[in-house]
Amino acid sequence: MTKKHHHTRNNSQHKSRTKRLGKKLAKQFRPWHRRLGIFCSLFIMLMAISGVVINHSNHLSIDSAPVQQAWLLDYYGITPANKLVIYQTQPLSLASSDNLVWVRHRLAVEADSPIKGMLTLGKMILAVDSNNLYIVSQDGELMEKQDASMGLPRGIEAIGFDGQAWLKTQAGYFMADDDLIEWTQAMPFAPIPWSQALDTPAAQAEADTISLLARSSHLTWERVILDIHSGRFFGSFGPWFMDLVALSLIIMAISGIYLWVQGRPKKKARVPRY
Known part of the structure; x- marks a missing residue:
């Protein structure tokens, strides 16, 4: 046997072994490639x-759409307000939850501190926290905010009405003029009917509604979908799980290329003519 024929036979054997090895690897890769494809396709659809x-999100209005599913609010750890007070149920609903003012089930004001009291005065709604007076329309629009720079006393504890608006503060009692512009320290001649919580069956039902609205004001559907997209929705292991999905996609891409290369028809070698 000549050296040339020996070299040709060795090349042929090497190619044959390589071909058998390639087919064996392809046979092992193919089922795993399918499984990874099914596994990844579910999460690709979810992410897409x-x-x-x-x-x-703007066109679908999910950036401002509150989540009102109690189980989802529980999942995010959003707890009910520490202090929820129903002041009125008819003819319009007035309530507060911590520092939030609710008018007709609509969030009207986010105050600087917890609300101390609310009442209606003509077509206006007055709400106070420790250092501010909020004047709100019956449609839930904030019309005016007063503070110490406008002559409002500090340390407000309650608001009441007996023909005039009164404030109870740490420094004493203050009475407003008819336009709610000037507050004068004074002593009432009779007990003031201070704003207080309503305790009726209707108020309890209203409290359940406001409690859910107050919780939902802290979570929008845009936040939920963003968390699902990033994996944070699934807890601390969510981002790692998404990394695992990404790694699976890389492996699937590599195995797919390998299977495609192995499945290509081989070009026939040209026979030299003499």
């Missing part, structure tokens, strides 16, 4: 759908 929704 959530990504489209996020891109159009």
Whole structure:
């Protein structure tokens, strides 16, 4: 046997072994490639759908749409307000939850500190916290905010009405003029009917509604979908799980290329003509 023929036979054997090894690897890769494809496709669809929704969040109004599902609020750890007070149920609903003022089930004011009291005065609604007076329309629009720079006393503890608006403060009692512009320290001649919580069955039902609205004001659907898209929705291991999905996609891409290369028809070698 000549050296040339020996070299040709060795090349042929090497190619044959390589071909058999390639087929064996392809046979092992193929089922895993399918499994990874099924596994990844579910999360690709989830990420694609959530990504489209996020891109159009303004048009779909999910950027301001509150989540009102109690189980989802519980999952995010959003607890009920520490202090929830119903002041009135008819003819319109007036309530406060911590520092939030609610008019007709609508969030009207986010005060600087917890609300101390609310009442109606003509077509206006008055709400106070420790150092501010909020004048709100019956539609829930903030019309005016007063503080110490406008002559409002500090350390407010309660608001009442007996024909005139009164404030109870740490420094004493203050009475407002008819236009709610000037506050004068004075001593009432009779007990003031201070704003207080309403305790009726209707008020209890209203409290359940306001409690859910107050919780939902802290969470929007845009936040939920963003968390799903990033993996944070699934807890501390969520981002790691999304990394695992990304790694699976890389492996699937590599195995797919390998299977495609192995499955290509081989070009026939040209036979030299003599």
